[in-house]
Amino acid sequence: MKELDLNLLRVFDAVYRTRNVSRAAEQLGMSQPATSQALTRLRLAVGDPLFERVPGGVAPTARADRLAHSVQAGLALLEAGVEDDAGFDPAVSTEELRIHLTDIGEARFLPPLMRALRREAPQLRVQTRSWPKERIAQALDNGRIHFAIGFLPEVQSTVRTDLLTDRYVLVMRAGHPLATPLSRRTLDPLQLRSLDLVAVQSHAQTLNILHSLNLGGRIRLMTSTFLALPSIVTTTDLAVLMPRAIAAEFEPRSRYQLIDARLPTDDFTVALHWSRRHEHAPMLRWARHLLVSLFGAESTHESAPRHRKRDAG
Numbered sequence: 001m002k003e004l005d006l007n008l009l010r011v012f013d014a015v016y017r018t019r020n021v022s023r024a025a026e027q028l029g030m031s032q033p034a035t036s037q038a039l040t041r042l043r044l045a046v047g048d049p050l051f052e053r054v055p056g057g058v059a060p061t062a063r064a065d066r067l068a069h070s071v072q073a074g075l076a077l078l079e080a081g082v083e084d085d086a087g088f089d090p091a092v093s094t095e096e097l098r099i100h101l102t103d104i105g106e107a108r109f110l111p112p113l114m115r116a117l118r119r120e121a122p123q124l125r126v127q128t129r130s131w132p133k134e135r136i137a138q139a140l141d142n143g144r145i146h147f148a149i150g151f152l153p154e155v156q157s158t159v160r161t162d163l164l165t166d167r168y169v170l171v172m173r174a175g176h177p178l179a180t181p182l183s184r185r186t187l188d189p190l191q192l193r194s195l196d197l198v199a200v201q202s203h204a205q206t207l208n209i210l211h212s213l214n215l216g217g218r219i220r221l222m223t224s225t226f227l228a229l230p231s232i233v234t235t236t237d238l239a240v241l242m243p244r245a246i247a248a249e250f251e252p253r254s255r256y257q258l259i260d261a262r263l264p265t266d267d268f269t270v271a272l273h274w275s276r277r278h279e280h281a282p283m284l285r286w287a288r289h290l291l292v293s294l295f296g297a298e299s300t301h302e303s304a305p306r307h308r309k310r311d312a313g
Helices: 008-019 021-030 032-046 062-082 104-119 133-141 204-212 229-235 282-295
Strands: 051-054 056-062 096-100 123-130 147-150 159-167 166-173 196-200 219-223 239-244 256-259 268-274
Touching: 008 021, 008 032, 008 056, 008 062, 008 133, 021 032, 021 056, 032 104, 096 204, 104 123, 104 147, 104 239, 104 282, 133 147, 133 268, 147 282, 159 282, 166 229, 196 204, 196 229, 204 239, 219 229, 229 256, 268 282
Parallel strands: 096 123, 096 147, 196 219, 196 239
Antiparallel strands: 051 056, 147 268, 159 268, 166 239, 166 256
């Protein structure tokens, strides 16, 4: 510890997040040689190479992965200690909350979230967009987004809490020729081949399921987004495979039939992801508690922390 200083840990954190010494130097406002020298000092201090050269940058060693947890948590605590925690008042804050959500996720999570924010943080701004899964962890670390919500098993090195468990079901219109005789059964792959399907290009998981069942040839319509699905399903004989929690929100409920199918996937878990690097930031801590209280399982419900308003004087 006598050989370490905060700047070395900041360099390590930047290289770990960017996986690239040059990009880390740019973020830190340092020259690349100075960044490399700082990294060398840290390597000598901990007795580990920490990073290995790979095409396009560097990859962390196992020791670096373990060290990153402590460094990121420590830097986050230091930054939180420097910030004025009382400076965040949800009732008057005009900060922006940035969240990764797919279009299906927006339909499920945004209406309750915006209702809650209207009550508790009416001036807080929200921006959502869908990030490529391989870029989500880095976007969380560098602050481009604050949270990611979804079924994201590919996203590693984040902090997460499970929100809900869901499964895929088939959705078709009430009165569909196959709905009545099949509605009380779980469809097997052979029965699925009698359906004409609509799928969404951007939802890789459902496409993978359909292709694994050799149902790609049954896709009669491929849309670019989720938004048109409710009206398409109710006005045609097309069926769609989608998460049950989303389909259950379709209104009016009487116009839709939800049917279970025998699929090569189990139930899946939707989680809230964030970065250790920023988890103690006052606004993000408040927003995290709010999101968990709105969407988490009963056993993990938390209430958003209250913040004292500044004295008028």
